[in-house]
Amino acid sequence: MQGKTYDALVVGTGPGGASVALRLAKAGKKVAILERGSRVTRPGTIIGALAGSDIPSMIPTLTSPSFLRGIALGGTTLLYCGTAASPPKWMKTKFGIDLEGYADETIEELGLKPLPEEKLGLAARRIMNAANDLGYHWEPLRKFIRPKAAKKGFCTGSSCMMGCACGAKWNASEYVDEAVKLGADLYMKARVDRVLIHDDIAVGVVAKTRDGDKDLWGRSVIISAGGVGTPGILLRSGITAAGKKFFTDPVVIVYALSKLGPGSKYDPPMSVGSYEFYEEHIVFANLTDPSIQLPFMMALARPTRFWQAFQTGNALGIMVKIGDEMNGEVLKNERFRKKMGKVEKERLRRGVEISTKILLKAGAEPETISVTPIRLSHPGGTARIGEVVNQNLEAEIKNLFCCDASVIPDTIGLPPVLSIISFGKRLGDYLLQNKRI
Secondary structure, X not given: OOOOEEEEEEEOOOHHHHHHHHHHHHOOOOEEEEEOOOOOOOOOOHHHHHHOEOHHHHOOEOOEOEEOOEOOOOHHHHOOOOEOOOOOOHHHHOOOOOOHHHHHHHHHHHOOEEOOHHHOOHHXXXXXXXXXXXXXOOEEOEEOEOHHHOOOXXXXXXXXXXXXXXXXXXXXXXXXXXXXXXXXXXXXXXXEEEEEXXXXXXXXXXXXXXXXXXXEEEEEEEEOOHHHHHHHHHHHOOOXXXXXXXXXXXXXXXXXXXXXXXXXXXXXXXXXXXXXXXXXXXXXXXXXXXXXXXXXXXXXXXXXXXXXXXXXXXXXXXXXXXXXXXXXXXXXXXXXXXOOOHHHHHHHHHHHHHHHHHHHHOOOOHHHOEEOOOEEOOOEOOOOEOOOEOOOOEOOOEOEEEOOHHHOOOOOOOOOHHHHHHHHHHHHHHHHHOOOO
């Protein structure tokens, strides 16, 4: 590592870093990819999930609910539900950022589409039909899950969120592996501490490795360490505007028991859902916690009926995800402060109300309705366009770029992976077309 110079240094292997690295490697550029973690060897298991997670972030504190953050090759795409939501229209109309062509390219390239009807799951179809009977608009959601790619038989349970044991769910490590085959260098267990800056120009990074601090040099530096990791690196590099105000898309799951058939834990997560209320900053999908976590979360959802946690096989679950207000702060040490206010609580209340109606229509027993504590999902906006980076994703330091959820300029309230991939391809094209590397 020491002493090498690259056309581009890409820090992070989530969807943003992986997609820009692959774009540049395909063009024959000399690319180094740095990953803080390692490759998860047992995906789909609790051991694999814990090995690829930032454990402290999963513990709620007095200043913030918990959230899930991947620290491994592929980033949080190891642990996501695999839902491929299109970039929101406001990205183009409000901020002039057109990602649609890149999203369409990715949809075709990866064969992204809803799961076949027989793979949606019995409980998911029952919830979707109940919602539509009530006049809501639910439908199968486009997924990063390709049943035909399954190597061991298609997995259908909610343990998909602990990784994918069968290989059907795409994650960003696929792009990284392809870039390596094209000549990119991959350094794992290399945690980037800060950017090396000379005369207001980014010239490299300092990475902490098992062999001590190492310097790596590049003509462009692309920080793609995620909505929390990226502002941490920027702050440690002296860019003080990073990490001030961010979004987190808070989530609760509404649970209920039904005797009409198998529960939601046997279905692929978020296989059906609704963006009908997106303008109100609320989205819905079928979802339960991973099987090993489900009893605990059901008990927390309604402690006075804790015995419901022993009936997980009959539990129906609906996820309520909202867009939150831009507030809070990410710190240098990559911990953060974020509280839920009246706006968030009202949106969640509205989502829970709608979900309860759907569950009752689907045959749930009224006395079993329960709601989990708030959790946070895919934080972003911590190095947002217009304040920390420009429309080309370049910071105030020349040749320093950011490319992940941190650049998203406003609360997104949707699964962001397809948007982040699109940002990565867009940045790769910009660097190549403008000879920035």
